[in-house]
Amino acid sequence: MNHRSNAPRASASNATQMLLTTLRDTRILPGRTALCCAIVAVLAAGYAHAATDNAVDGAGDPKAANTQSLEEVKVTATKRSTSLQKTPLAVTAIGADTLEKERVNTVTDIVKLVPGFAATTQGDHGVVTLTLRGIGNDSAKTEYADPEVALFVDGIYTPRAEAAAGLLLDLQSAEVLRGPQGTLWGRNSTVGAVNFQTAKPELGNFYGYAQFEAGDYAHLGLRAAVNVPVSETFAFRVAVAQQQHDGYVDYQNPVGQLPSVASQQAAYLAAGGTAATFKAIDPNIYVTGGPKYNSQNQSAARVSALWVPNDKLTWNLSLEYFRDRGTPSANLMQNPRAGQDFWSILADTAPALSRTNYALRSRVDYAINDAMEFSYIAGYSRFNGSSSYDQDGGVLVPTSFASGANYQNDRTNWSKYESWSHEFDLKSVGDNTIDWILGLYYAAEDNGIRFDIPIFNGTPQGTVGWQGSFIQPKELVDSWAGFGQATWHLSDATRLTFGARFTHDEKKNEGGRNYGWAYDATVPQVPIYPGLDPASPGSGFNVSAKNDGKYSADKPTWLLKVDHDLSSDALVYASVSTGYKSGGLQDGGVPYKGESLINYEAGIKLSFLDHHLTWNSAIYHEDFKDFQLAAPITFIDGSHGLGFSNVKGTTKVSGIESEIAARLGDVDRFNLVFSAIPQKKLGTLLYAGSNDYGGLPACPPASGIGNCMDVSGHELAHAPDFAFNAIYEHDFILSNGARLTPRFSGHYESSSWLSPFNFGAGDQQKAYFRGDLSLRYTSADDKWYAGAYVSNFTDVKVRTSDAGRTVAPNGSFIYTSQYLPPRTFGVNLGFNF
Secondary structure: OOOOOOOOOOOHHHHHHHHHHHHHHOOOOHHHHHHHHHHHHHHHHHHHHHHHHHHHHOOOOHHHHOOOOOOOOEEOOOOOOEEHHHOOOOEEEEEHHHHHHOOOOOHHHOHHHOOOEEEEEEOOOOEEEEEEOOEOOOOOOOOOOOOOEEEEEOOEEOOOHHHHOOOOOOEEEEEEEEOOOOOOOOOOOOOEEEEEEEOOOOOOOOEEEEEEEEEOOOEEEEEEEEEEEOOOOEEEEEEEEEEEEOOOOEEOOOOOOOOOHHHHHHHHHHOOOOOOOOOOOOHHHOOOOOOOOOOEEEEEEEEEEEEOOOOOEEEEEEEEEEEEOOOOOOOEEOOOOOOOOOOEEOOOOOOEEEEEEEEEEEEEEEEEEOOEEEEEEEEEEEEEEEEEEEOOOOOOOOOEOOEOOEEEEEEEEEEEEEEEEEEEEEEEOOOOOEEEEEEEEEEEEEEEEEEEEEEEEOOOOOEEEEEEEEEEEEEEEEEEEEEEEEEEEOOOOEEEEEEEEEEEEEEEEEOOEEEEEOOOOOOOOOOOOOOOOOOOOOOOEEEEEEOOEEEEEEEEEEEEEEEEEEEOOEEEEEEEEEEEEOOEEOOOOOEEOOEEEEEEEEEEEEEEOOOOEEEEEEEEEEEEEOOEEEEEEEEOOOOEEEEEEEOEOEEEEEEEEEEEEEEEOOOEEEEEEEEEEEEEEOOEOOOEOOOOEOOOOEOOHHHOEOEOEOOOOOEOOOOOOEEEEEEEEEOEEOOOOOEEEEEEEEEEEOOEEOOOOOOOHHHEEOOEEEEEEEEEEEOOOOOEEEEEEEEOOOOOOOEEEEEEEEEOOOOOEEEEEEEOOOOEEEEEEEEEO
16 A cells, blocks of 8 residues: 555645745735746646646655755855855855756856846957946956956956856856855955856766767867876866857958949048049958957866865865957947848958966865864966957948048957965854854956057048057056954844955056057058057157056945844845945056945745745845946047046945746756846936947036046946846656756846947847757766757847947947847757766
């Protein structure tokens, strides 16, 4: 006789009633969570139905009735390993399985899995910028810009997102900490932090995997890793990856677009030229072959080692290499010229990109005794890069070799970024009335860059509109900090946490110079090239700005939080916390202020149905002061530079976010991520300028800027009113025990601005839905799989950033943007051994 036959069975009605009772008892506001409540209720009913079916269908098999619950997720957000559901913090944890199934290759691929998260790239430098809860800054057109969302790998701060997360390699998990993390995670974590945990070596087990991909646009991908135990105390792991595809952007043929020679001459004469100096446009200046824009060619490798000589000491050490030889993303016309494809460009500059990064990471953990542990975390990285980019985007067709359009080649001749950091932590372990951690931190950077911008009237055969060279041979950063955090267990159910950090930052620019064209009639007008030294006599350039300077500031940050267990499956918390981003030096050696944020937050974490469903939510309000906006600007004297402005007053952001994870029976899995940001208003900034936007009105002389506009009270960029992402997959169990798993992943968001200028439709990403589909066959023993995928099956065109606008001859505006990839498809194959 089946011993389960007399046990009470779950039903759709009583499971839903239990859920609604829990919601009522935990006093969740129904007005704010009606949508999520409805979804959770449906999932509960679905699970109860699946449980009932299992109880009936599996009457002769006890295993069939015990559906698998969600795995317990561990996070390191508090610098301890804690359960996600018991961590009173808004944190999203993405495991290796999800990262692989979602085909997450770079940091920009994970944003859809995190509420309120966005990532953009800037073509001229290929800079990766992150926005969280509406706060970010994608107008900083240099790799040297500090982020508002700090990026860590294995707990080590990595200033260059485009290097550290250029090709995510052999990860154990990705944790996104939402809200300021100024106490434990430090500076430049104004609105959050991302911590990638790499897969570590394991003692005693030899195993590995290999994954292959192939698809359209000549896409090829390879990822592999092997874990090798050498002895009872030592093991190492080797991981490699290669991802490549051809560019999505075709080259337009200039033939048929360029005016006739007679029309060119007429236009040149009308613009003030003479017949004696006229020359026809050389069509060979346009790029029609070779590597295309928006291509990928990235490689990475890591060797990591684990040494455990005794039960007190553990040492993890890794050396990582990253190489990028792809091409930048093109500035595409939102509305291409008649007869031209959307994914195409009239290019007069061939794309080029070269990046190399080395990173050494070390962590030593030592158990002093049963109640105390010491950790030393150290890191070093060196990043070198160069690039060449068609900034004008071929928006206008020249009327002659020197009129009707602009030629602009943004070129990084060289850049170097060297960073290192040391952190010493001492913390309590085990069960204590007060859990505490104390730490000391030091980080330094030694950076340099040469960046050239030739801007010519018409074509590179034309006359100089303006050109310059920005050479910063040594930009130094030193940052010291001390921090501490303590959690007092007031009772078995209630805890009070207080944390504080004090940081001292210094930045120096030594020998930095901006060179601008001197308009010397005796010097030939040719585009500046890498071999030209603008400081040499007769170069045609003079010094427009001396950038030597020093910035120094101190900043305390703090955290106060209380959390309480309503039950074993319900945690509520409320917190007030602060974060900040360091100030620095802009062109001319002029300092700009650091920015600071205070965040008020309340959250709840719920588990239902014997941990088959979790629902985590948070509501927050942020007061942001001295928000930094950066942009390339033209000064009143005609010189160019990168200017930073601090938004005065308070920038206010309010929002709500939810995450649901469910396992319905043994074969269905569902995830939902939701965020809403109804309030996201800038403070006061009267003189916002940017050379990327033509048609800005003239600025008052007191501003020092040639053209600008008042953006006070405008909405923040990349902050849609609401957005959600849903993932669903189902396992069909075949007769041989193998699984066939279709998977759907869809993202929807409302319209959002692309810049703080809020110009109109051209400066906005309209509401859209973008979805991915995949199908996978997995062997019964989980030793191998084969599958197929379609990414962006809706083939929607999603603007990630506003590349600028150009004034057309008729006075209208032509907008260009950066875009997510078009629809792609492919197959994959994986082996585990």
